Amino acid sequence: MIVWLNGTFGAGKTTAADELVRMLPDARTFDPEYVGFMLRHFITEPVGDFQDWPAWRALVAETAVQLHSHYGGTLIVPMTLLRRGYAREIFSSVTGRSVDVRHVLLHVDDDELVRRIEADEVEKGARGWRLDHVAAYREALPWLRDDAEVIDATSLAPADVARKVAALL
Secondary structure, three states, X not given: OEXXXXXXXXXXXXXXXXXXXXXXXXXXXXXXXXXXXXXXXXXXXXXXXXXXXHHHHHHHHXXXXXXXXXXXXXXXXXXXXXXXXXXXXXXXXXXXXOOOEEEEEEEOOHHHHHHHHHHOOOOHHHHHHHHHOHHHHHHHHHHHHHHOEEEEOOOOOHHHHXXXXXXXX
């Protein structure tokens, strides 16, 4: 199974993924950002976000399927997807290869989200990017709530978020 942890930038997806890997003996993490970093060496078309490249979406789906096929277990994918079409494209590609995808939204209320972003000492350089995408996350919330299983992570510690995700599996 692939567990796609969605949510706005700074919501704690990567931290929750790390907790899940510690909690689930057969779990590993796949971060699709690395696909984007790789593609930046080959694609010169300027985009604001590498998710806009069709190659990124295709390679993310293929990489997830290949990792799952070769290593089994639970693949945890912490990645923000705010465009419904992109999410459907990736998820349908994966499920079309007979791999189950659980789409989980880690929701954090605005005040707490801004507090977390401002307090983050690990990825200080991401502050602007994260804050710039809060409005896009708010716009995406209606379809995210329809398409994903929602966990309100506003007041939860990362281990508690991971336990709630694990309970959905």
